[in-house]
Amino acid sequence: MQRRHMLGAMAALASSAYLGKGHAQGAGGNVPLHVVVPFPPGGGTDVLGRAIGYRLEKLLGRPVVVENKPGASGIVGAEYVAKSDRDGNTLLFSGLVPSVRYYSRPLSQIGAELSPVCMIARSPYLVAVNPGVPAKTLGEFVQLAKSRPGTLTFGSPGNATPQHLATERFRSQAGIDILHVPYRGTGPMMTDLLGGQIQLVFATVAAAEQHVKSGRLRALAVTSADRMDRLPDVPTVAEAGIPDFVAEIAFGTYVAAGTAAAAIGGLNRAINQALTDAEVRGKLIEQGFIPVGGAPADLEKSLLAEVKAVSELVRSGKVRIDAA
Template sequence: MNRRTLLKNLAALAIAPAGATLGRAAGAREAPLRVIVPFPPGGGTDVLGRVIAATLESALERPVVVENKPGASGMLGADYTANGAKDGSVLLFAGLVPSVRYYARPPEDVLKQLAPVCPIARSPYMVAVNAGVPAKTLGELVAQARREPKGLTFGTPGNATPQHLATELLQMACGVELLHVPYRGTGPMMTDLLGGQIQVVVATVAAVEPYLQGGRLRVLAVTSPERLPKYPDIPTVAESGYPGFSAQIQFGTYCAAGTPETAIAVLNQGINRALQTETVRAKLAEQGFQPTGGTPAQLQQALLAEIRDVAGLVQAGKVKVDL
């Protein structure tokens, strides 16, 4: 091989990887992954979605854009995803049951609209009250609620959201009835709790934690089976006189039904890689989330089980589906 040929071949080897990289980058820019958060910025779902999205760019080697599409207790974002592209370019972040619309149908019907991709994380709730509420324990709150049926108000990020379902389950366990005040997201709900317009919330650690300093609200119990290591002085609901009670919000990701399994597999692998990074795990722990990860089949199984469980609340008239 002469010197001219050698230099020509070396030049080709140097240029080829750069060209291939540019080609991949250009293709990726044409089809970014759109992460749909079905609630306003600032809530637990939004925080979780943005933490994962920040790492997905490198895990998937494609741009990632977070879009908030709030409304109708998550239904708008869920329906937007279900009716969107079926190529793996639209990914919904949501609590395990992503839309109240599914409660009025057989559980399996959800799979005709949304394809499970990956379990993400779970978080217990905190039962918190405005500082003006005299109750210092869950037992005292229950006693007050029994003295004043529907005299206490509880807020949620929307009708039939996971927080609403958890609060209804707590009321059933405690044998009380509070007045429901639905909001358009966690942010406005917490603002009104601090202002005294509502008295009670059952909300994620991520939603409550920023307000624990200053005495503007009080946490009476956590809904996890065991006390939280970060807050060992806060008792569980079960310890507060309601043995066996447990409620945790579980988050997952979904694509439109009909998305190719190969595209879902790529997203699943990328999300699981992201959940294994120390940065993501540390950030989720700070917000009170426990990373899970797993397979589409595991998310599907959990999804169908939860829909069946909460269907009883719909049948009992505790949750309306005519939004």
């Protein structure tokens, strides 16, 4: 309820800033807002970028163009935005950490290239396997992996992406040796999982649920602290035998560092208002996302916490930074 009240208050502020005379000129007039998704179409980031982008077009009274710029685990899209004009007209939609290189940098350097705008949403993962895998539960998968070390594979949208890091944590806690296959995004990863080229993924609910319900994939667990109402028969990873394991992916928006605070504030207010829209919230919740919102400082705080939490995993050599 507190979150709902907060977003409602932000919506009221946004209305006064954007729905009055001249709001379109303040937001860039007829200059398009370019929403950059650093992964191919079909993944969770793409779903969020298009859902929010569509609503921003109406709120800002200006064209919104969604562009997919995949490559190098999000680095290509992040660099594109970082090098764009500092006018607030290019907006990055990304996982909480917008570039895998953030993990190897001192916390004092975070934000040197990109400035946070607004948290968008969070989502737990579904731990899913191809039905050809002879494991009906997560415990059975762990035993299978232990009996065949180094032969089973797991996919991710790219090295050092949140999905990769979550699976590495699981692999370490379960004490299993499974091989990582990085892709250029969630879409290609899911295609190969469905085709049996890889065996396991940690995927967003948006990417995996439809295939689980159709029987084309088998869900072994969900990474949230509690079972999901929409998938009540799927146990948590902790219930399946990995104590205290919780993982989720968070999504945020960023602009080039040095963008004026007024431009960042305007985008933040519009995004928060978009997140109060019943149609947008319904679409996000339908896809398994939990709408969040908040101030730029909230996203920055979460960003720093995530980098600090997982940087040791990167420094230990279990995750490569210079990945394609």
